[in-house]
Amino acid sequence: MPSESGGSIRLEHVTKVFTTRQGPLTVIDDLSFSVDAGESVAVVGPSGSGKTTLLNLLAGLDQPTSGEILVGGEPIRGPSPERGVIFQQYAVFPYLTVYQNVVFGLTLRANFRSKAERNRVAKHYIGLMGLQGFEQAYPKTLSGGMKQRLAIARAYAVNPKMLFMDEPFAALDAQTRELMQELILDILAKEQKTIIFVTHSVEEAIFIGNRIVIVTARPARVHEIVDVPFGFPRQADVRTSNEFTRIRRYVEQIVREQYQAARAVSDT
Amino acid sequence: MTVASPRPAPLLRRVLLRSLPFLLVVAVWQALHMVEVVSPALLPSPRQVFDAGVRLAGRGVLLDHMIASTTRVLLGVVIGVTLAIPVGFALGWFPAVRGFFDPLINFFRALPPIALVPLVVVYVGIGEEGRLFVLIYASFFPATVVIYEGITAIESIFVRAAQVLGANGFEMFRKVVLPFTVPHILTAFRVALGVAWATLVAAELVAARTGLGAMIQDASNFFQIPVIFLGIIVIGAIALLMDAVVRVVVTRFVAWRE
Ligand SMILES: Nc1ncnc2c1ncn2[C@@H]1O[C@H](COP(=O)(O)OP(=O)(O)O)[C@@H](O)[C@H]1O
Numbered sequence: 273m274p275s276e277s278g279g280s281i282r283l284e285h286v287t288k289v290f291t292t293r294q295g296p297l298t299v300i301d302d303l304s305f306s307v308d309a310g311e312s313v314a315v316v317g318p319s320g321s322g323k324t325t326l327l328n329l330l331a332g333l334d335q336p337t338s339g340e341i342l343v344g345g346e347p348i349r350g351p352s353p354e355r356g357v358i359f360q361q362y363a364v365f366p367y368l369t370v371y372q373n374v375v376f377g378l379t380l381r382a383n384f385r386s387k388a389e390r391n392r393v394a395k396h397y398i399g400l401m402g403l404q405g406f407e408q409a410y411p412k413t414l415s416g417g418m419k420q421r422l423a424i425a426r427a428y429a430v431n432p433k434m435l436f437m438d439e440p441f442a443a444l445d446a447q448t449r450e451l452m453q454e455l456i457l458d459i460l461a462k463e464q465k466t467i468i469f470v471t472h473s474v475e476e477a478i479f480i481g482n483r484i485v486i487v488t489a490r491p492a493r494v495h496e497i498v499d500v501p502f503g504f505p506r507q508a509d510v511r512t513s514n515e516f517t518r519i520r521r522y523v524e525q526i527v528r529e530q531y532q533a534a535r536a537v538s539d540t
Numbered sequence: 541m542t543v544a545s546p547r548p549a550p551l552l553r554r555v556l557l558r559s560l561p562f563l564l565v566v567a568v569w570q571a572l573h574m575v576e577v578v579s580p581a582l583l584p585s586p587r588q589v590f591d592a593g594v595r596l597a598g599r600g601v602l603l604d605h606m607i608a609s610t611t612r613v614l615l616g617v618v619i620g621v622t623l624a625i626p627v628g629f630a631l632g633w634f635p636a637v638r639g640f641f642d643p644l645i646n647f648f649r650a651l652p653p654i655a656l657v658p659l660v661v662v663y664v665g666i667g668e669e670g671r672l673f674v675l676i677y678a679s680f681f682p683a684t685v686v687i688y689e690g691i692t693a694i695e696s697i698f699v700r701a702a703q704v705l706g707a708n709g710f711e712m713f714r715k716v717v718l719p720f721t722v723p724h725i726l727t728a729f730r731v732a733l734g735v736a737w738a739t740l741v742a743a744e745l746v747a748a749r750t751g752l753g754a755m756i757q758d759a760s761n762f763f764q765i766p767v768i769f770l771g772i773i774v775i776g777a778i779a780l781l782m783d784a785v786v787r788v789v790v791t792r793f794v795a796w797r798e
Pocket residue numbers: 290291292297299317318319320321322323324325326490
């Protein structure tokens with residue numbers, strides 16, 4: 273269904289250099305790839321390779337030093353509710369209840385909805401994310417997985433065309449992580465978005481992505497782009513298929529080389 | 541969702557437990573009085589202080605002093621914290637403003653308010669405004685620091701989360717910065733109350749006729765040492781009580797905190 277106009281993303285020679293006390297640090301170097309509307313692209317790279325930096329650029333929270341990111345053909349000008357972000361640290365507002373967190377975006381001028389409409393949207397996503405019964409609870413009473421489900425509900429509530437996720441399940445235990453991955457596939461099957469999903473887990477990348485962009489150790493450059501041959505909707509049992517294992521071996525081999533390269537970088 | 545808290549100890553037990561340290565102090569005090577380490581004329585017994593209290597309370601004088609001082613402190617703290625809120629926000633939100641004013645704030649915070657009393661008398665006069673000024677001064681600076689440090693501590697991830705959901709500058713302030721700051725404003729209130737009570741005697745040096753500080757000074761002029769003790773104890777007790785009240789309000793208001 274990659275039809276929605278405006279959901280496509282193109283990175284053109286994106287470079288990001290930070291000024292540090294030790295001098296300029298090139299974190300992203302001439303990175304180019306594109307994502308069609310409705311695609312789900314996983315970006316895999318070792319930690320410290322600039323994945324979070326890349327997501328900040330995509331979200332419009334930071335600007336490239338050179339190069340351009342085009343969304344629907346237009347260069348990014350700051351953050352926009354069209355482009356949702358799921359952070360690794362959940363970032364749900366601790367002083368708001370689950371319900372209030374979900375409707376947060378809908379109380380802002382940028383996407384204001386009436387009370388009745390907010391209730392409807394909240395009910396819908398609270399249901400999809402399995403948070404019924406917790407509407408009035410504060411985030412401190414929720415588990416990590418529930419907080420991240422809340423963050424997903426909050427992001428979906430403003431109906432963005434694109435969703436960027438920064439290692440969203442990295443802090444969860446293995447079982448919860450798998451359930452969350454399946455939940456993401458579920459909601460994507462129901463309400464499609466253009467996804468850029470950043471992770472250092474190869475298995476997660478294959479399970480969620482229809483393409484995998486493998487980036488090099490810092491500075492991040494495209495090392496290789498791998499197509500994932502499984503269509504959507506995807507069932508949990510693809511994980512155990514031979515094809516999955518084959519791709520996984522292949523990608524892991526490349527990533528391992530990158531990890532070694534990253535270690536070589538940090539050793540110097 | 542909410543874990544059942546362990547059943548609270550019976551009220552009576554808790555009150556007894558809390559008052560134990562105070563009872564201990566009174567016991568030591570009584571002992572010191574009896575062994576006459578210092579002349580009994582200079583160190584009255586708990587009983588003498590208690591009697592002084594009963595005597596002054598009976599004539600309604602003590603209550604008047606208590607009301608005068610409490611009103612003064614509350615007024616000073618409310619005004620001081622109210623002024624500290626916008627200043628604290630400005631300092632917390634704009635690093636450049638903070639860099640510029642921080643040394644000044646710390647300078648004025650470090651000055652003991654009592655050092656200002658002579659100047660206050662000259663500039664503000666010996667009326668109620670003068671006494672209030674000292675209390676506002678004492679409350680304002682620590683409250684400002686508590687509030688701006690609270691704002692600086694807001695994690696940027698929440699700001700970014702609100703930005704990507706579409707929050708504009710005003711919404712960021714209203715829906716992110718402000719809620720995160722409420723607990724710090726309450727803390728500022730607590731800190732300011734403590735400082736204001738500690739400054740009360742200095743404030744009432746400004747020609748006060750009523751108030752616990754004034755009562756202590758009068759007693760000092762007439763060498764009524766039990767009344768001095770009484771004044772000190774009552775000030776401490778009211779300060780303690782108010783702190784407890786604010787603490788209860790804090791837990792009510794910021795139930796969301798971990
Ligand atoms: N604002 C910044 N200033 C300077 N260096 C930064 C900044 N943000 C990130 N970095 C550096 O950029 C590199 C990549 O960081 P990051 O994008 O967080 O990597 P990843 O998410 O892949 O682990 C790290 O070495 C980090 O220290």
